[in-house]
Amino acid sequence: MSTFDLEKAISVWRRSFEHRRALSSDDLEELERHLRDHVAWLEARGTPLREAFEQAARQVGEQGATEAEYRKVYWEKARRQGTLTSTFTRELAMLKNYVKIALRNVARHPGYSFINVFGLALGMAACLLILLFVQDELSYDRFHANAERIHRVVPGPKADGQPSNANGAFSWAPTLKEDFSEIEHAVRFRKMGWGEKRVVARGDQRFAEEHFFFADSTVFDVFTFPFVAGDPAGALDEPNTLVLTETMAAKYFGKEAPLGQVLQIDAYNDGQFNDYRVTGVLADVPANSHLQFDLLASFSSQTGQTEGWGFDPVFTYILLHKGADAAAVDARLPAFMERHAPDRWYGLHLQPLTDVRLRSDVRAELQPGGDIAYVYLFSAIAVFVLLLACINFMNLATARSAGRAKEVGVRKVLGAARGQLLRQFLGEAVLLSLGAAALALALAALLLPLLNAVADKSMGLGDLGVLPLLSGVLGLALLVGLLSGSYPAFFLSAFRPAGVLKGTGGEAGSGAARLRRGLVVFQFAVTIVLLACTAVVYQQMDFVRSKNLGFSRDQVVVLPLNDEIRQRYDAFRSALREGPGVFEATATEQVPGRAGNGGGYLIEGLDEEDGFTRLFVNETFAETYGIEMAAGRSFSTTRPTDAQQAYVVNEAFVREMGWASPEEAIGKQMQLLGWDERAAGHIIGVAKDFHLFSFRNGVPSTVLNVMPLPYLNFFSVRLNPAEARAALTHLEQTWAAFAPSYPFDFYFIDDDFAKLHEADARLGQVFQSFAFLALLVACLGLFGLAAFTAERRTKEIGIRKVLGASVPGVVALLSKEFANLVIVAFVVAVPVAYYAMSRWLENFAFRVELSWSLFLLAGLAALLIALLTVSYQAIRAALADPVDALRYE
Amino acid sequence: MLSKALTAAALRPIMLSILDRGEAYGYAIIRRIEELSDGRIQWTAGTLYPLLHRLETESLVASYWQPSESGPRRKYYRLTPKGAKALEAEKRQWLDVHALLLKLWGPEPAFG
Structure with missing residues (x-):
């Protein structure tokens, strides 16, 4: 006779409860203790152990009945708590459910989800990068505390009324300061030479420096260049004093203290070296400054002529008093010239410092300028690429909505309100877009060095500020999620459950299909425009490289x-x-x-x-x-x-x-x-x-x-x-x-x-990158749509094949639809691209002719790429065994 | 044996009354009821514990775990002040019913 093991029996008993998770562990522990007590009581009255256990277990209750009782209590408890802590827990439960459904959806269609999230992330990353670029362009020269009050004085032919040069004459600054009470300070920079370097020596150490200037002692009253050592006040008052940047200080003096040290400089390239005493060390000039210098010597150090009204490499800036009206000063400049230099061919203009980078087109500029038109252009491209990505997102989501119609039907039958469904689908979209945002940040960080190389900048993601960056990206993700989720959300939640479950109402209606086609056309139109523009810019740059300059440029x-x-x-x-x-x-x-x-x-x-x-x-x-x-x-x-x-x-x-x-x-x-x-x-x-x-x-x-x-x-x-x-x-x-x-x-x-055309060549490269991105995003979308179409038409294809359709026939059938869309896009895109490029080429006195073949080529390229994208899916569908296709479902 | 309806009706007052006499754990409560009713009233664990839960959510009863020398720890229940008040109300109602029934079952009263 086997001995009865109470502990083993209890553990078996316990496990059956645990397995079904009907009771909380706390309650189960209490129940177990109860069981033990009863067994002990029965045993004490002479009942054999095995029988005592069985009787006690019976007394504790048939599992089903006990659990049912407990469940009732739990429910009540939950309901009670629910009303007590408002609807919070319920909402939380729903949220958990939405997330769960969304994740399940992602897991069930990894391909679609990848295309969706990756496409969106790419769009967002591109947008982020462009934003960074635009922000950097807009930030030029704004770091000066008085930036809003600083103006550059620029000359231009009297007849034009427009400035033509960045440089000017020695006498402007002092005379202006004397004549205009509105001017608080005036400062001149004299650039030494047009690119010939100056030899700077410290003993035997000799370097050729390109960014050497003479500057008036007022320079630090006007501009904000922080000092690392020395005092800005009076730093350049005396002759033969010198202020240099930190990098220069390290180059010449290493770890020695630079203040008071002496450098020998041949400022005029005439073999005459003069001593300059270092009176200050500046932090390196920020990259977003149009004034780039390494060494500033005091204006009074100059030998030779430093006055006159003829042109020299002198750049004049003025700081207006607070509240002074720049326009009023500007209006009195003709009279000023009439007073002091009536027979000169030029007039003077004031140019706000903050316009120098983007809104100025003059010769002899200190740094190649940017162009506000490019800033607008890039902003527009950013919006477009983002829009493309959003469209993809919407397109795929709506396309897939038919597959989810049954889910919606079931949810509706079970009592889901429209609002709940809306929230679910919007929530899903937002969840995906948040994922995309995280990916976008990573992509942007990865691509930034490339952009920096192309645009010759040294931007960091942190330049936007960590908080604005994160909140911006988060905001963008939310916006994109809501925007791109809204159509499928409204579309899906409007399904009528009866029809859906009968299998008739779930098709994306003809309206949705039209919209989807419209969106594809839009995407490809944008892509073709970008492609065509890239081609034109490339042609023009090639022309610039190869055109006869009128002299022999070789060697x-x-x-x-x-x-x-x-x-x-x-x-x-x-x-x-x-x-x-x-x-x-x-x-x-x-x-x-x-x-x-x-x-x-x-x-x-x-x-x-x-x-x-x-x-x-x-x-x-x-x-x-x-x-x-x-x-x-x-x-x-x-x-x-x-x-x-x-x-x-x-x-x-x-x-x-x-x-x-x-x-x-x-x-x-x-x-x-x-x-x-x-x-x-x-x-x-x-x-x-x-x-x-x-x-x-x-x-x-x-x-x-x-x-x-x-x-x-x-x-x-x-x-x-x-x-x-x-x-x-x-x-x-x-x-x-x-x-x-x-x-x-x-x-x-x-x-x-x-180098003169570097900015334009860069534009070409940036265009190229973004055209590529747009094309990639558009193709990702097309790929997804084609896959979806092929899947939806599996049965049709099967029947066609059984009835004798050939593989090429089926491929053509599937491709034709998309090819037509690309052709429509081409028709839309050509005039836009033509207009945009003829406007751009107007900037050049010497330019290529716009040729139709170029646009045709861009269109053909888009078509070819679209067909390649689609054909992968089409061929796969066409090659599938019709038996499998017809058995499907 | 009590009818199902009466058992259900009597659950709360009995439980509250027992705990009014002192703290107790679940099994002890069942034993007590059995003893006091000479075995005529028998509760199962499936009745007892859910009832205790309910009373607890209504804050009529509070519980705590207590180590035991004879085995694993036990969960003890005690009446809260609110529970004591609830017991008073229950008691009054039962006494009302009891008084009425006694009168009805007593000698026929004279009408007139």
């Missing part, structure tokens, strides 16, 4: 002139030409691509002085740059009078003067004013137009004349492309022999020209 190397070279110029040039691979060399005041100066001229047939772009050169200029003559001849060393009396103009000049032909210009009298070295002379030749500025500006009317070496700043050498390497080595060695104290700091002129 022209430019070096800054200095006094060591100037003193032995002829010997240096001869030595160079003796070596391998050097065709010709010349000295010029400025270099094509960096020209910016103008001059006043008296010309035969004009009553008064007129301003033109001037270029000081020497006799070998045309040969070195390969400039062709339209008429007459170029300067020659064999004719001594050329040095003082000869002028060469360009074709644009001839046109502006209204002369019938280049030949007519030859022999006309003219004189450059304001330079003792120049006497009255005449035009000896007309050069074919060559580019001095970017393609946006066109070719200005230009006058060339020979000037003595002290006025010339650059040395250009034309190399033989076949021997470029040897030539460069030879150039470097010769340079070292003739100018041992100057670094061999050269650049190729075509690189420099490319």
Whole structure:
């Protein structure tokens, strides 16, 4: 006879309760104790243990009955609590349910969910990045405490009423300050040279620095550049004082304290090194400043002329008193010029500091500017990409809604109110969009370095501020969730349950299908526009790269002139030409691509002085740059009078003067004013137009004349492309022999020209990236829709195949629908893209022709990609065994 | 044995009355009732504990766990002040019914 094990029996008894989770553990413990008590009581009265247990268990109650009693109590308790703690718990339970259903849905359709969430995340990430870009552009120069009161003084031809240059004359700032009580401070920056570096030395340590300026002592009263060491007040009061940035301080002084230290600088590239005492160290200039400098020397340190009304690389800024009216000052500027310099060709304008980056289009800008149009454009693209992603989301959700019609029906029959269903579907959408937002943040962080590289910025996600960023993304996610969830939500919750459950009302109605088609058309229209724009921008940039500049851009190397070279110029040039691979060399005041100066001229047939772009050169200029003559001849060393009396103009000049032909210009009298070295002379030749500025500006009317070496700043050498390497080595060695104290700091002129169009080239790249993103998002959507369609038509395809349809036939059937949509999108997109691109090209004086084939190509590309996307699904559906298809369901 | 209806009606007053005499755990309550009724009134665990739960949610009864020397801990119940008040009301009602029945079952009264 087996012995009865009470503990084992109780544990079995207990487990049966636990298994069904009918009782709380607390209650079960109490019940178990009760059982034990009863067994003990029975046993004490002589009942055998096994029997005692069975009897006690019976007494505790048949499981079913006991549980039922308990359940009643639990319910009551829950209801009671429910009314006590309002509806909170119930809501929580519903919320839990929504989340559960949503997650189940995600798990059941991982493919769709991925497309949905990833597409949305991509859209949001793109939007976020563009936002960052736009924010960075808008933030330029706003870090100055007085940013709103600072204006730049810019000149422009009197007739235009528009500024044409960023730089100006020495005398503006002091005279303005004297004449206008509204002006609190005026400050001048003198940029040394147009890109030639200055040699800065500390003992044997020598570096060539590009961002060296002289600045008035008022600079820190006007601008906010925080000091790391030293006192801004009076830092640049004395001659030969210097303020430099932290990076520079570390470069020259390492760990030593920079204050009071001395640097030797050859500010004029003339071999004269002067001592400058460091009086302050600045935090590095923020990237979003149009003024970029490394070293600022006091204005009073300058030797030579520092006044006058002619143009120099001087940039003038004023700080207005609080409450002063800039427009009123601006209105009195013509009278001001009339008082002080009536015979000058230019007038003055005030330009708000905060407009310099985005709303200014002048020459000789310190930094290549941005363009407010691009900011708007990118913002629009951000909105569009986001919209595309939202549309996908809506499209897929509505498309899938038919599959969920039964669920809605059951919920409705079980008493779900419309509001609850709305909340469920909106909640699902929001949940997915929140997931997408998290993914978007990760994607944005991943893609940001790429954007930074393309846009040449150093932005961080934190730049937007952590709180605004997070709340923005969260807000965006909520908005997108609500927006993209709303259509399916309203659509689904409006189902009539009877119809749905009978299987008739669940189809997305023709209205929904129309909307879906409309959305696909919209998506592809946007994509095609972006593609076409990318193609046009690319073409234009290619044109810029390859267009004839009017001079030979290949293998022209430019070096800054200095006094060591100037003193032995002829010997240096001869030595160079003796070596391998050097065709010709010349000295010029400025270099094509960096020209910016103008001059006043008296010309035969004009009553008064007129301003033109001037270029000081020497006799070998045309040969070195390969400039062709339209008429007459170029300067020659064999004719001594050329040095003082000869002028060469360009074709644009001839046109502006209204002369019938280049030949007519030859022999006309003219004189450059304001330079003792120049006497009255005449035009000896007309050069074919060559580019001095970017393609946006066109070719200005230009006058060339020979000037003595002290006025010339650059040395250009034309190399033989076949021997470029040897030539460069030879150039470097010769340079070292003739100018041992100057670094061999050269650049190729075509690189420099490319830099002029960097902003446009960047635009092209940014366009390209976003067109790609848009295309990706659109294709993801199309892929999802195609999959859905194929799935819905499985039966139809099966029947068609059984009846003899071929695989290509079925593929064509499925693809045709989408192809038609893309064609409609193409028709919509072309005029938009055409208009947008012709507007953009208007910015360029020299531009490509818009060709229809380009748009056709963009459309075909979109169509091809769409078909490829769809065909994967179509082919899969077409290849499926019809037997499986018909057995399905 | 009591009828089902009467058992149900008597649950609350009996439980409250028992606890009024002192704290007790579930099994002890069942034993007590059995003893006092000479075995005529027998409750099952399935009746007792849900009743205690209900009284507890109405805050007529409070409970706490107490270690026991004879085995696992036991859950004890006691009457709350609110429970004591509820018992008074129950008592009055039962006494009303009791008085009425006694009168009805007594010698026929004279009408007139």
